[in-house]
Amino acid sequence: GQQLNQSPQSMFIQEGEDVSMNCTSSSIFNTWLWYKQDPGEGPVLLIALYKAGELTSNGRLTAQFGITRKDSFLNISASIPSDVGIYFCAGHYGTASKLTFGTGTRLQVTL
Amino acid sequence: EADIYQTPRYLVIGTGKKITLECSQTMGHDKMYWYQQDPGMELHLIHYSYGVNSTEKGDLSSESTVSRIRTEHFPLTLESARPSHTSQYLCASSKLGTGWEIRGYTFGSGTRLTVV
Numbered sequence: 001g002q003q004l005n006q007s008p009q010s011m012f013i014q015e016g017e018d019v020s021m022n023c024t025s026s027s028i029f030n031t032w033l034w035y036k037q038d039p040g041e042g043p044v045l046l047i048a049l050y051k052a053g054e055l056t057s058n059g060r061l062t063a064q065f066g067i068t069r070k071d072s073f074l075n076i077s078a079s080i081p082s083d084v085g086i087y088f089c090a091g092h093y094g095t096a097s098k099l100t101f102g103t104g105t106r107l108q109v110t111l
Numbered sequence: 112e113a114d115i116y117q118t119p120r121y122l123v124i125g126t127g128k129k130i131t132l133e134c135s136q137t138m139g140h141d142k143m144y145w146y147q148q149d150p151g152m153e154l155h156l157i158h159y160s161y162g163v164n165s166t167e168k169g170d171l172s173s174e175s176t177v178s179r180i181r182t183e184h185f186p187l188t189l190e191s192a193r194p195s196h197t198s199q200y201l202c203a204s205s206k207l208g209t210g211w212e213i214r215g216y217t218f219g220s221g222t223r224l225t226v227v
Binding site: 042 | 142144151152153154156159161201202203214215216217218219220221223
């Protein structure tokens with residue numbers, strides 16, 4: 001089946017730094033989604049991307065749908081302590097009945 | 112304001128007990144899902160449903176069972192809990208129909224289960 005690999009697996013950064021993470025697949029997707037999961041909570045949708053090459057922002061977050069349709073990137077600018085959590089990418093292709101979730105990137109922000 | 116509710120949030124229970132984790136949504140979504148997640152780890156799909164009387168096993172084998180008698184309700188049951196079932200269980204939902212998956216799932220806050 002389809003697999004989504006996220007990197008890095010975990011990150012420790014200082015408040016104010018910019019963050020970059022990516023998600024890669026062995027097969028193409030038509031839609032990429034990025035979720036954030038706060039400790040002890042369920043994932044919440046951050047950004048949805050529907051077109052190859054698309055660049056979409058949501059506040060300090062910017063995500064891009066890779067041209068090859070096999071990858072996506074998420075950037076967070078000027079990180080703050082509440083950015084702590086796990087970031088999951090998810091992909092969808094064609095008439096698939098379910099999303100495929102990535103392995104997650106765990107972000108820790110130090111003061 | 113949560114539109115998908117999971118109860119209990121935390122459950123500590125002894126080995127061998129039967130437990131039911133509740134999940135209800137008020138959005139009229141047809142599709143519902145159960146994920147199992149160890150702390151800080153990946154999401155593993157264990158069950159899903161396309162609607163009333165529809166249930167399917169997910170990608171990760173699970174000893175739990177589910178039922179879907181009402182659209183809004185998708186409970187998960189463990190007949191005999193074991194320490195290996197200790198994990199977080201997340202419920203999610205989405206609308207049925209082409210294109211709705213791409214708008215993403217709505218997740219509940221999860222049930223943290225500990226079997227001692």
